[in-house]
Amino acid sequence: MTSSKPVRLSQTTITELMIPAYANFGGKIHGGILLSLMDKVAYATASKHAETYCVTVSVDKVEFLQPVEVGELVSMMASVNYVGNTSLVVGIRVESQNVKTGITKHTNSSYFTMVAKGEDDKPAIVPKLILENEEEVKRFIEMMRMKEIKNSVKAKMDDAYSKMEVENAKTILKDQRCEIKIRL
Ligand SMILES: CC(C)(COP(=O)(O)OP(=O)(O)OC[C@H]1O[C@@H](n2cnc3c(N)ncnc32)[C@H](O)[C@@H]1OP(=O)(O)O)[C@@H](O)C(=O)NCCC(=O)NCCS
Numbered sequence: 703m704t705s706s707k708p709v710r711l712s713q714t715t716i717t718e719l720m721i722p723a724y725a726n727f728g729g730k731i732h733g734g735i736l737l738s739l740m741d742k743v744a745y746a747t748a749s750k751h752a753e754t755y756c757v758t759v760s761v762d763k764v765e766f767l768q769p770v771e772v773g774e775l776v777s778m779m780a781s782v783n784y785v786g787n788t789s790l791v792v793g794i795r796v797e798s799q800n801v802k803t804g805i806t807k808h809t810n811s812s813y814f815t816m817v818a819k820g821e822d823d824k825p826a827i828v829p830k831l832i833l834e835n836e837e838e839v840k841r842f843i844e845m846m847r848m849k850e851i852k853n854s855v856k857a858k859m860d861d862a863y864s865k866m867e868v869e870n871a872k873t874i875l876k877d878q879r880c881e882i883k884i885r886l
Contacts, residue, residue, distance in 0.1 A: 703753055706830035709781050709838050712750035716743050717777040720770055720798075731770040736796065736809075737761075739778060744792040744814035747780040751790060752818035752828045759789065762813040762848065770809055774798045783838075784845030788825035789817050791845045813845070 716739065724735045741758055748756040770776060776798045784791040792814045799806040820826035833839045872882060 703827075704829050706832050707751060708832040708834050710834070712747050713779070713781045714743055714747045714750065715777060715779045716746075717775055720772050720774050720776055722772050725772050729772065731772065731774075731776075733764075733766055736766070736770065736776070737764065739776070740794050740796065740812060740814065743778045743780045743794060744816060747782060747792045748790045748814075748816035748818070751782045751785070751831075752816075752826070754826055755819050756790070756816040757819060758814055759817050760815045762815070762852075763810075764812050765810055768798075768807050768809050770798045771800070774800055776809075781841075782831060783813070783841040784849075785828050785831045786849075787827055789815055790828055791815050791848075793841060793845075813848070 718739060720731050720735075724731050726732045740761075744758065745756060776796065778794050778796050780792050780794045782790050783793040793811065794814065795811050796809045797806050798809050818826045818828045831838075831842065833842055875882065
């Protein structure tokens, strides 16, 4: 395995035409179609960097900011933004182009955490990332911070959940749009 690799060596872009079979009942492209394409480009990018099979562990920041229409060309630009020991975060920018008008819209940016697997199916060490410009340095630091925030939110949620009792829940939920009707 190579010990360190620049971001550019694994950068991947895929472009796909949005055909009518991808549409939902409202005539727009299904979010699930876009998520499936994003998972593929994340896999391609991560496995090129890791030089091995990778699996998706978590997905952050999925927001469909604008609808994608049938007939548009969707492009997904993916880069490894961060590497840990066996995990990698792949940042994906999704754009959709109307070929008639030439107008391109940014529909979403998401972050896929992937883990490299060895022949024994256990997490495998990935090459270090060589950061060649300020943008790549900035992205690496952003992903480091995101990981720290996620870990701290998870610890707080676990703590809050372990202390929660149903009687407290009634007070906490009194102004919320739900009713507690526990079936025994
Ligand atoms: C992901 C997986 C390999 C982690 O296995 P594990 O025995 O918990 O391994 P570890 O605790 O050593 O974690 C391995 C890496 O995953 C990261 N990781 C584990 N759970 C994570 C989570 N929920 N979010 C982000 N990263 C996570 C760890 O931080 C670690 O990263 P690092 O080596 O860079 O520090 C295992 O849970 C798995 O195989 N999951 C199924 C994945 C899959 O099949 N995906 C396809 C979708 S169905």
